[in-house]
Amino acid sequence: MLTPLSISGLTLFQVIFAWQMCFAAILVWQNPKSRCLVLFFVFQALLCVANVLESAGYSLAGYVITPAFTVAMGPVWYLSVRTLVGASGSVLQSGRHLLLPLASLGLTDFVQPLIALGSVMLLCYLVASLKLLRDYRDTVYQVHADAPTVGLNWLTWLLGGYVVLSLTDFVRMNVQPITPMPWKAYWYFAHEVGFFGILSLLLVRVIKQPHFFNRLAQYQALSQPEEAAQDKQLAQSIFEAVDAQIREQALFCQPRLSIQHIADQLSLGVKQVSWAINSVSNNNFSNYINEIRLEQIEKQLADPAYAEVSILSIAMDNGFNAKSTFNQAFKARTGMTPTRYRTLCRAQSTV
Template identity: 35%
Template sequence: MDFLVSSYTLRPINMLELIVISTLAFSCLLLWQRPRFKGLTLLLVQEILLMAFNFSEETGFWRQQHLVTPIFSLWTGPTFYLFIRHLVFAHQPWRVREGLHLLPALLALPFTHYTQAVLAVGTVSLVGYGVASFLLVRRYHRALRNMRADPEALQLRWLLGIMLAFALLAVTDAVRVNSQPYLDYTLRNSWYLLQQLANFCTFLTLVYLAIRQPALFDQLDFFERQVKPVAPAVDQRALEQQLFEQIDRTVRSHQLFRTPRLSLQDVAEKTGLVVRDVSTAINQGGGQSFSDYINGLRVEFVTTQLRQPERPQENLLQLAMDAGFNSKTAFNTAFRQHCGMTPSQFIKQLQN
């Protein structure tokens, strides 16, 4: 119990570590009740433990018989990957076998006195799991574009930004670790403090953006199991084009594209086809994703209305909402994509 009465000299980095531990612990309480963010909670717990061991090793608060912190380089990649996996797959339960991802970190524990070797293996692990995480997010966005006409609200582009920030931090940290023998004491410790501060800020940003994410797409597993389009045989392409024309007639005649947050399932129910056939017809027969197809019809509706010589003086944004768009940003993005210009430029062109 000597550690309770002993005196310790706390440097700025140690104060930061205590702040990180308390702040991320509170973040865990906020996220734990959200099932799809339990993986993020695991990631935060890993960072809390890393900060706790760093604090212990630097202050001697808890006399360790073994160096522990190097194994976290083998833990970070798997925990981030599991966070992404359970975020994008809404209905995938946690399994015991997923713990195998953390096994290399435990196996490396007896060898942490070979610090540089463990860190090198950890770097390779980070790169591998980082690529796997990026591919998961890309699969999520692909399914989103093919299942929903309003992908913007459910996208995880902010997560790609966070992944890029963590990657840059990992690179700078690797440079810092390998440069230590050539740096003086003040520069070495200042760099370490700034590195940890930047890492902490990135974690806070991740938690903030996760909490304010309005909704998440929950049909990735369904898409990959039953909807994911496959390349048709050459003799089937004509059939896919005919089926797309049939779907297109139904969508246009009933103006289904004007339905906000239209989904692939909605179109399948209206046409009497199964979801997979509708998806394949639009992708292969129409040569575009579901969201591009529907938003193209919405833009066509807007431009047709704008060309009417006696159209009512309707607000452009209201016209976009009537076409089925649910935000100004989504409308402007789709308009530029399909017309190659902004709505205001298009109106000026009509006036000239």
């Protein structure tokens, strides 16, 4: 038989949760590109504080306000992600997403309807956030040679986990009037631990990845397919100029090479360069640059003059800035690890 989970235990956890969210807000403030997440972490801290106060019997003029937080959770997530990736939208457009949460502050007598509304809104906004992250992924591969470094796949997975947790929390909140104690307390505590874990991982990943590409609105059109057929000869001509520039000047050795840099050097438009690379090489910009890097690395691994140079040094000298990214790309291209490839090359040269 389950023993009741004490209110003091839940309250202590909420206090710890609130403290961690305040600490997270202070940490992310240090990086201007992730500063937009301060709003999100502060919001979570205020929610924890509201839970603590209401569980202790305190309320604002007799009203419970935590249901309004449920309505606001989805918009806060979405606006945080949208600002992080630099999606288009004015302050006025952003403010519209907060109108319903603000209006719900005057409707807190209708606790269960607000919880149901907030749960549905949260799922809808999380799906919209995942779509933004998909657009971000497609765009960053069109713009940056080091796309995996500034990628946000980890955030996509965290949001996916948050969606799953939110679905079960949706059930919990809407059946709590008929849920007996102590199941209600344990179920609530389990979800709080889950959310605490996801948000802790969010903080760790933001700190570990200080570089973000936050200009989605500026370059998003590059990831969209061209509607009108353009001159293939023109594409070939532009591509040859781009390819020559990159190879002759060894631009691929720059870890943070961007398509904007190439376009500026050739006095071309970014969209022209992107279209030419996509049309002729059948690759996005990131994969195209990595193919050139891997070609050079294969030659150097087979060259006796580089026999004493470490594989990691060769990879870094040719533009890769992460060992895991290099190993994954090399194996995808050759079907073997760099060490195995070098060993086979040495064996063939001695035959």
